[in-house]
């Protein structure tokens with residue numbers, strides 16, 4: 001290993017203002033999973049994305065779990081979910097002891113294939129077992145084909161949960177990503193476009209449902225002076241200190257989107273003309289926050305594998321990753337139903353076999369990015 005400073009895939013990027021909100025929390029002794037920063041962060045984020053309300057929680061995973069609870073997903077129910085995603089998108093289905101069904105991607109957005117979704121819903125209808133929800137993921141910042149997906153789901157009367165953990169700040173036809181389904185969720189994990197170290201948000205236009213989410217997220221405590229519970233809840237609320245970090249981060253979100261898009265553009269400039277390299281597309285009418293710059297390689301043309309390139313970068317202390325391993329290929333989900341884009345074409349498997357995520361942090365310098373590009377070019381012998 002050479003002695004060069006490490007370049008991370010997507011490290012946190014503080015603005016400097018976070019400390020102000022943290023200090024306020026300390027000065028007023030709001031060191032609790034509630035408080036003025038939590039209320040303000042919910043309001044400010046809802047305003048930013050254009051949803052009627054928001055509930056701040058401890059993680060994006062918790063937000064998905066609450067969405068499923070609010071949609072009354074129970075043991076034995078079915079829930080459809082994008083296959084090409086991080087396992088956190090689907091884990092809450094299992095927390096509810098429901099049955100996941102995985103839907104393939106399509107090539108224009110790398111996200112849920114409307115064709116596969118329609119086949120899956122048609123079959124489920126014939127079996128008399130429509131899903132209670134469809135979890136649609138917006139991968140690496142790119143929105144899925146929401147118009148088509150919503151039209152199909154509306155036809156079958158199935159609510160959509162939009163997993164926008166990676167797409168905060170992105171838009172689809174001028175509207176903010178994460179606001180298309182019955183519920184949307186965001187993540188503020190340390191690697192996301194803005195972070196609270198760990199945290200998440202549930203958004204919706206249904207304020208009553210959000211109130212219920214807050215209730216479930218604080219151990220489902222009934223309104224009584226003694227501690228009384230008639231349902232099982234969770235300890236899922238965001239702390240007032242972390243919400244303070246979130247408020248300062250939200251102030252710079254648009255700058256962060258700009259920076260990540262500039263990083264993407266520089267990668268395209270340096271590598272985009274090479275025969276055998278394809279960057280993740282941006283669907284017309286959408287704006288991706290380009291959370292991670294991702295590309296696929298033609299292994300025959302370039303005579304390397306994604307892992308050859310990732311290992312070459314690792315040798316130079318640079319973190320790069322393969323594209324998410326589709327959930328239907330995960331050992332833990334062996335035997336689970338999966339609907340490919342076409343009968344004989346599994347898009348997510350191709351993306352996994354050929355995809356690479358490059359370092360994309362909004363605080364990466366041009367020099368650091370040039371280091372990544374140089375190693376990449378060497379790895380493909382250019």
Ligand SMILES: Cc1ncc(COP(=O)(O)O)c(C=O)c1O
Nearest residue numbers: 059060061086088089165187189
């Ligand atoms: C697509 C997707 N969904 C859900 C999550 C879960 O978010 P969290 O880590 O905040 O629980 C993540 C990231 O971590 C993600 O990338």
